[in-house]
Amino acid sequence: MINVTDLTKTFGKNQVLKGITTTVERGEVVALIGPSGSGKSTFLRCLNLLETPTSGSIVIDGTVITDKGTDITKARQHIGMVFQHFHLFPHMTVIDNITFAPRKVKRMPMEEARSKAKELLVRVGLADKADSYPSRLSGGQKQRVAIARSLAMEPDIMLFDEPTSALDPEMVKEVLAVIRGLADSGMTMLIVTHEMRFARDAASTVYFLDGGRLVERSEPASFFAKPQSERAIKFLEQVL
Amino acid sequence: MTTKKLNRIYAALVAAAILILAAGFIQQSIHRQNSIPVLNEGSADATSPENKPKLIMGTSPDYPPYESVDALHGGEIVGLDIDIAKYITSRLGYEMEIESMDFNGLIAALQTGRVDFVMSGMSATEERKQNVDFSSIYYVARNTIVSKSNSPYASTESLKGKRVGAQLGSTQDTFAESLQDVQLKKLNRIPDLVQELKTGRVDAVILEDAVAVEYTSANPDLVHHFIPAAGQEDGYAIAFPKQSPLVDDFNRVLGEISENGKLDDMIKQWFATEEEEAGPLKQLNLDFGMLGQYAPYMLRGIYVTLLFTFVSALFGFVWGTILSLFKISGIMPLQWFATAYTSVFRGTPLLLQLFLIYYATPQLFRYDISPLLAAGLAFGLNSAAYLSETIRGGIMAVDRGQREAAMALGIPYRTMMVSIIFPQALRTILPALVNECVALLKESSLVSVIGVQDLMRRANVVQSIEFRALEALLFVGVIYYVLVLVLTSLAHLLERRLRRSD
Numbered sequence: 001m002i003n004v005t006d007l008t009k010t011f012g013k014n015q016v017l018k019g020i021t022t023t024v025e026r027g028e029v030v031a032l033i034g035p036s037g038s039g040k041s042t043f044l045r046c047l048n049l050l051e052t053p054t055s056g057s058i059v060i061d062g063t064v065i066t067d068k069g070t071d072i073t074k075a076r077q078h079i080g081m082v083f084q085h086f087h088l089f090p091h092m093t094v095i096d097n098i099t100f101a102p103r104k105v106k107r108m109p110m111e112e113a114r115s116k117a118k119e120l121l122v123r124v125g126l127a128d129k130a131d132s133y134p135s136r137l138s139g140g141q142k143q144r145v146a147i148a149r150s151l152a153m154e155p156d157i158m159l160f161d162e163p164t165s166a167l168d169p170e171m172v173k174e175v176l177a178v179i180r181g182l183a184d185s186g187m188t189m190l191i192v193t194h195e196m197r198f199a200r201d202a203a204s205t206v207y208f209l210d211g212g213r214l215v216e217r218s219e220p221a222s223f224f225a226k227p228q229s230e231r232a233i234k235f236l237e238q239v240l
Numbered sequence: 241m242t243t244k245k246l247n248r249i250y251a252a253l254v255a256a257a258i259l260i261l262a263a264g265f266i267q268q269s270i271h272r273q274n275s276i277p278v279l280n281e282g283s284a285d286a287t288s289p290e291n292k293p294k295l296i297m298g299t300s301p302d303y304p305p306y307e308s309v310d311a312l313h314g315g316e317i318v319g320l321d322i323d324i325a326k327y328i329t330s331r332l333g334y335e336m337e338i339e340s341m342d343f344n345g346l347i348a349a350l351q352t353g354r355v356d357f358v359m360s361g362m363s364a365t366e367e368r369k370q371n372v373d374f375s376s377i378y379y380v381a382r383n384t385i386v387s388k389s390n391s392p393y394a395s396t397e398s399l400k401g402k403r404v405g406a407q408l409g410s411t412q413d414t415f416a417e418s419l420q421d422v423q424l425k426k427l428n429r430i431p432d433l434v435q436e437l438k439t440g441r442v443d444a445v446i447l448e449d450a451v452a453v454e455y456t457s458a459n460p461d462l463v464h465h466f467i468p469a470a471g472q473e474d475g476y477a478i479a480f481p482k483q484s485p486l487v488d489d490f491n492r493v494l495g496e497i498s499e500n501g502k503l504d505d506m507i508k509q510w511f512a513t514e515e516e517e518a519g520p521l522k523q524l525n526l527d528f529g530m531l532g533q534y535a536p537y538m539l540r541g542i543y544v545t546l547l548f549t550f551v552s553a554l555f556g557f558v559w560g561t562i563l564s565l566f567k568i569s570g571i572m573p574l575q576w577f578a579t580a581y582t583s584v585f586r587g588t589p590l591l592l593q594l595f596l597i598y599y600a601t602p603q604l605f606r607y608d609i610s611p612l613l614a615a616g617l618a619f620g621l622n623s624a625a626y627l628s629e630t631i632r633g634g635i636m637a638v639d640r641g642q643r644e645a646a647m648a649l650g651i652p653y654r655t656m657m658v659s660i661i662f663p664q665a666l667r668t669i670l671p672a673l674v675n676e677c678v679a680l681l682k683e684s685s686l687v688s689v690i691g692v693q694d695l696m697r698r699a700n701v702v703q704s705i706e707f708r709a710l711e712a713l714l715f716v717g718v719i720y721y722v723l724v725l726v727l728t729s730l731a732h733l734l735e736r737r738l739r740r741s742d
Contacts, residue, residue, distance in 0.1 A: 104659070
């Protein structure tokens with residue numbers, strides 16, 4: 001489903017990604033872990049071209065999105081993204097946040113968009129917040145709305161960029177539960193996370209990145225039980 | 241606030257703008273039609289009124305009894321010059337329209353073809369003859385020295401070492417220049433000169449006889465003394481663009497009416513009726529009683545001022561938004577253009593831009609731009625330069641994550657800017673926008689120099705009819721203040737509404 005070949009990214013003099021090659025299958029749930037500055041978020045942001053890769057290619061569902069001629073706006077409609085800081089639209093109510101893109105981009109009729117949004121709100125456990133403004137929600141609630149907003153576009157792939165890092169500890173659980181539910185439903189997902197237990201329990205593959213390289217790529221059970229590389233061993237010692 | 245509601249507000253705003261614009265144009269065309277609908281009564285060779293050729297006369301209607309605004313009766317421009325012009329044009333089979341403007345703009349208006357001829361108590365001086373053609377002289381005025389009755393100056397000799405005022409560009413100006421050892425102060429308008437005299441900032445003002453009589457009878461604390469005529473006669477004449485074919489025709493009719501006594505009749509009529517009894521000397525030199533009768537005339541200026549403010553603010557906002565988008569577009573030619581534009585319009589005086597647009601447009605584009613449109617354009621273009629920076633700042637202040645979230649959802653650039661970035665930017669810059677509107681409202685008083693009948697212009701008109709300086713100014717000052725108060729409280733309400741989502 002996703003084919004990445006020799007992906008590099010340079011900011012000024014700083015090469016953040018030093019040639020990453022990998023393949024993600026349909027329905028795979030990838031947890032990206034590694035020390036800060038290892039390039040996890042940059043890699044994720046390259047997948048929907050929020051960062052423009054310096055070299056290499058990314059093919060998603062047969063479309064070479066790194067080609068100059070590709071309509072990236074269209075490609076992004078199939079790739080949902082959830083941010084660390086939610087980025088809900090503060091001037092719109094919860095329901096408008098969710099229905100905005102389907103209505104404006106997919107020309108979905110208002111009624112259909114609203115009923116779909118309400119289903120999604122039920123799914124993330126916020127049915128009663130439809131008409132609230134984001135400023136009235138807690139961090140965990142905001143992130144769940146942000147997930148619903150992404151899902152409203154019916155994406156084939158979901159990208160999560162540290163979805164729980166900005167949350168108070170007691171809210172992490174509710175968000176992770178939603179993400180796990182999504183994983184169980186068969187969604188293809190890539191998640192940058194510092195929640196090791198979540199990575200172990202929910203992911204089907206763990207990518208360990210360090211210094212801009214994909215150092216290790218294995219099943220969570222074997223990765224956490226027996227990391228192969230020196231750096232992964234050290235990293236796990238520090239975080240577990 | 242939901243996007244739907246925002247959209248509805250935008251739609252309503254745009255609709256209101258279009259309506260008001262349309263109303264403005266209609267009102268303007270009505271204004272133009274009835275500004276001077278001169279009927280050719282008594283003209284033997286009159287063709288039907290619709291297909292008569294039209295002549296536009298330029299004048300500065302602050303010079304009674306030659307020309308002034310009849311503020312008590314519909315605001316028409318009346319006076320000796322007007323009567324003569326009406327008579328001549330109707331005899332020649334023309335329809336006549338009057339374009340009012342500052343005295344100093346009259347020659348430029350002739351040269352740019354904005355008007356066909358000028359009658360405005362204008363003397364046929366040598367300097368002017370280099371730029372325009374004159375008819376024969378229809379009236380010879382004598383110069384007088386107007387001074388305070390408690391320190392009168394009776395002769396030019398007594399003015400030595402004194403401060404003397406004169407209207408800029410007038411014959412009296414030229415005459416005052418010839419005086420030895422005096423300190424000259426030149427102003428555009430006679431009412432201002434008289435006020436300078438009354439407050440003691442000048443010792444005397446050189447005015448022509450008819451005007452001096454008016455002022456001294458309305459202001460008992462002033463006196464006038466005739467200056468003996470100097471050999472050569474500098475009389476009033478009708479000015480035309482160079483090589484105008486009209487000169488001969490006008491001269492023929494002028495010759496006729498000065499021979500058969502018609503001209504004298506008109507002169508007598510205007511100079512006789514205008515002489516009033518001098519009122520009793522008042523202790524307090526303010527008389528608001530006289531304002532009552534002019535209030536309706538001046539209050540009509542509110543509409544013009546508001547219309548103008550609204551049009552220029554809206555235009556400035558839309559154009560400023562486009563410029564700000566140019567600036568953040570990352571496309572070099574657009575960025576370069578927007579930056580250069582801002583630099584030029586911020587770097588030159590607004591008044592200059594106003595004059596350039598008003599006088600240059602007819603020459604460059606063969607389009608006879610109306611004063612109100614020219615002013616709206618000048619102020620809008622100028623305001624856009626300032627607003628583009630404000631709006632750019634507002635857009636930059638919106639969290640980068642908002643853009644990324646929109647992009648990640650596959651929302652196209654334009655939709656993102658209109659529905660997501662812009663509403664948030666607007667909230668941040670609302671106070672700055674209100675400031676700009678308040679500034680526009682007050683600066684709008686500048687447009688009176690090209691003859692737009694706004695509040696300020698109307699106050700000036702009342703000043704020149706009543707020969708009193710302060711009352712009308714204070715009156716419109718209060719109106720301006722109230723308008724600004726209303727505007728700011730409306731903005732406050734809007735701000736509260738926009739903050740509902742916080």
